[in-house]
Amino acid sequence: xxxxxxxxxxxxxxxxxxxxxxxxxxxxxxxxxxxxxxxxxxxxxxxxxxxxxxxxxxxxxxxxxxxxxxxxxxxxxxxxxxxxxxxxxxxxxxxxxxxxxxxxxxxxxxxxxxxxxxxxxxxxxxxxxxxxxxxxxxxxxxxxxxxxxxxxxxxxxxxxxxxxxxxxxxxxxxxxxxxxxxxxxxxxxxxxxxxxxxxxxxxxxxxxxxxxxxxxxxxxxxxxxxxxxxxxxxxxxxxxxxxxxxxxxxxxxxxxxxxxxxxxxxxxxxxxxxxxxxxxxxxxxxxxxxxxxxx
Amino acid sequence: xxxxxxxxxxxxxxxxxxxxxxxxxxxxxxxxxxxxxxxxxxxxxxxxxxxxxxxxxxxxxxxxxxxxxxxxxxxxxxxxxxxxxxxxxxxxxxxxxxxxxxxxxxxxxxxxxxxxxxxxxxxxxxxxxxxxxxxxxxxxxxxxxxxxxxxxxxxxxxxxxxxxxxxxxxxxxxxxxxxxxxxxxxxxxxxxxxxxxxxxxxxxxxxxxxxxxxxxxxxxxxxxxxxxxxxxx
Ligand SMILES: Nc1ncnc2c1ncn2[C@@H]1O[C@H](COP(=O)(O)OP(=O)(O)O)[C@@H](O)[C@H]1O
Ligand SMILES: [Mg+2]
Numbered sequence: 001x002x003x004x005x006x007x008x009x010x011x012x013x014x015x016x017x018x019x020x021x022x023x024x025x026x027x028x029x030x031x032x033x034x035x036x037x038x039x040x041x042x043x044x045x046x047x048x049x050x051x052x053x054x055x056x057x058x059x060x061x062x063x064x065x066x067x068x069x070x071x072x073x074x075x076x077x078x079x080x081x082x083x084x085x086x087x088x089x090x091x092x093x094x095x096x097x098x099x100x101x102x103x104x105x106x107x108x109x110x111x112x113x114x115x116x117x118x119x120x121x122x123x124x125x126x127x128x129x130x131x132x133x134x135x136x137x138x139x140x141x142x143x144x145x146x147x148x149x150x151x152x153x154x155x156x157x158x159x160x161x162x163x164x165x166x167x168x169x170x171x172x173x174x175x176x177x178x179x180x181x182x183x184x185x186x187x188x189x190x191x192x193x194x195x196x197x198x199x200x201x202x203x204x205x206x207x208x209x210x211x212x213x214x215x216x217x218x219x220x221x222x223x224x225x226x227x228x229x230x231x232x233x234x235x236x237x238x239x240x241x242x243x244x245x246x247x248x249x250x251x252x253x254x255x256x257x258x259x260x261x262x263x264x265x266x267x268x269x270x271x272x273x274x275x276x277x278x279x280x281x282x283x284x285x286x287x288x289x290x291x292x293x294x295x
Numbered sequence: 296x297x298x299x300x301x302x303x304x305x306x307x308x309x310x311x312x313x314x315x316x317x318x319x320x321x322x323x324x325x326x327x328x329x330x331x332x333x334x335x336x337x338x339x340x341x342x343x344x345x346x347x348x349x350x351x352x353x354x355x356x357x358x359x360x361x362x363x364x365x366x367x368x369x370x371x372x373x374x375x376x377x378x379x380x381x382x383x384x385x386x387x388x389x390x391x392x393x394x395x396x397x398x399x400x401x402x403x404x405x406x407x408x409x410x411x412x413x414x415x416x417x418x419x420x421x422x423x424x425x426x427x428x429x430x431x432x433x434x435x436x437x438x439x440x441x442x443x444x445x446x447x448x449x450x451x452x453x454x455x456x457x458x459x460x461x462x463x464x465x466x467x468x469x470x471x472x473x474x475x476x477x478x479x480x481x482x483x484x485x486x487x488x489x490x491x492x493x494x495x496x497x498x499x500x501x502x503x504x505x506x507x508x509x510x511x512x513x514x515x516x517x518x519x520x521x522x523x524x525x526x527x528x
């Protein structure tokens with residue numbers, strides 16, 4: 001009881017004495033958390049988007065002729081010998097026509113004059129849903145183009161490539177901003193606590209002389225780091241949440257963003273970010289104590 | 296004083312020497328035993344080594360040679376928590392005060408009680424009572440940096456005894472005080488001693504030890520002088 005009373009009062013004194021740099025640190029921590037969390041949020045949403053795209057992402061090989069079952073078997077083997085795939089489907093002329101008609105819906109009348117076999121038969125290949133096979137799309141499609149009887153290979157080439165370059169770039173940015181977060185929190189917190197400690201040399205000397213234990217002297221500083229981490233990361237996440245909702249509201253009209261639901265961090269992820277920030281800041285406050293508070 | 300001589304020593308120095316770098320010998324082979332509950336005067340000219348002796352006893356300085364035991368424990372070999380706990384039981388009124396000059400009188404005195412987590416209301420009561428006894432009642436909320444030296448000296452003393460330590464070390468307690476205030480200070484120290492504290496007073500003010508029944512030892516350039524020799528010399 002008295003322990004926490006004394007510790008909290010000491011903490012209050014520390015904060016009052018160096019409130020300027022305390023505020024700066026808080027801001028820096030918030031900003032680093034905001035930057036990191038922003039990119040991380042974009043990244044996670046991109047991954048979900050990628051998953052969803054992957055669901056209907058397939059390579060289509062258009063064929064000259066409908067393959068006989070024997071040839072189908074052979075093609076199947078050839079394709080699987082190149083790479084594992086999720087699924088291989090053979091689509092006949094008739095099936096292709098049906099699908100197209102279904103897609104047209106009410107406008108299917110336009111097809112009434114067309115022969116039922118005007119669409120070429122094809123093979124649909126659904127690749128495994130992982131980044132590696134998605135990155136190999138280009139090589140894979142070149143291979144498929146050389147299959148006997150293949151007319152043309154189609155997939156959302158540019159689109160897929162750009163998308164995955166972008167996610168890879170994002171993952172690098174996430175890593176960089178994560179490093180930035182770690183460095184700024186540790187160094188800024190260490191710096192302000194160093195300031196506080198240097199500003200109270202006389203008092204710390206005296207405290208040691210009158211028999212203050214290490215815990216008595218250190219706890220306020222550790223608590224200071226803890227608070228910086230807690231408040232800084234909470235502010236950072238809160239501002240990101242506000243920003244997130246603003247963007248959602250602002251761009252809810254355009255079709256592109258409506259294609260799929262953007263989501264904020266789950267409570268677990270938010271909690272993890274806060275806990276990690278607290279750990280980092282507490283670590284930051286521990287470092288100068290080792291150096292300046294030797295007893 | 297027979298009772299005290301039979302109880303185990305509170306402070307025990309065995310052939311203690313202290314040399315400051317590069318080659319200032321402040322104490323030379325001082326052996327000394329102070330009983331629990333004793334009041335003890337260390338006298339000597341300026342530079343004789345009185346302050347050094349007190350600093351060694353409270354473990355602010357380490358001896359170059361020899362052994363110091365406080366309540367049976369070798370204080371300089373204690374580490375961390377144990378040393379801190381022992382220091383909490385030693386109250387020191389430093390010759391240079393060591394006050395936090397940007398804090399109030401009350402805050403300065405409270406520090407020695409706060410480190411052993413005394414209850415805030417207990418601290419408040421004790422601080423008021425001490426200020427009363429030292430004629431500083433109106434200085435409760437004054438910033439110590441703005442007090443006179445005599446007042447600062449008494450605040451230092453109050454801080455030293457606030458936590459009711461087992462050992463009270465006082466360095467020149469009356470240097471800046473008039474006769475009446477000196478008497479107040481000595482009364483307070485006697486009171487502490489009567490309630491069980493071992494009190495060591497370093498001074499060159501002969502008015503406070505002239506008529507005393509307690510032990511008086513003189514330091515002369517770092518050595519203890521036999522009091523009998525002193526009389527005959
Ligand atoms: N920190 C120090 N460094 C070097 N010499 C010191 C130090 N402290 C004290 N001395 C020297 O040690 C001797 C004893 O000093 P001190 O114990 O302060 O004497 P007193 O308190 O009796 O006046 C003096 O010669 C003094 O100059
Ligand atoms: Mg002295």
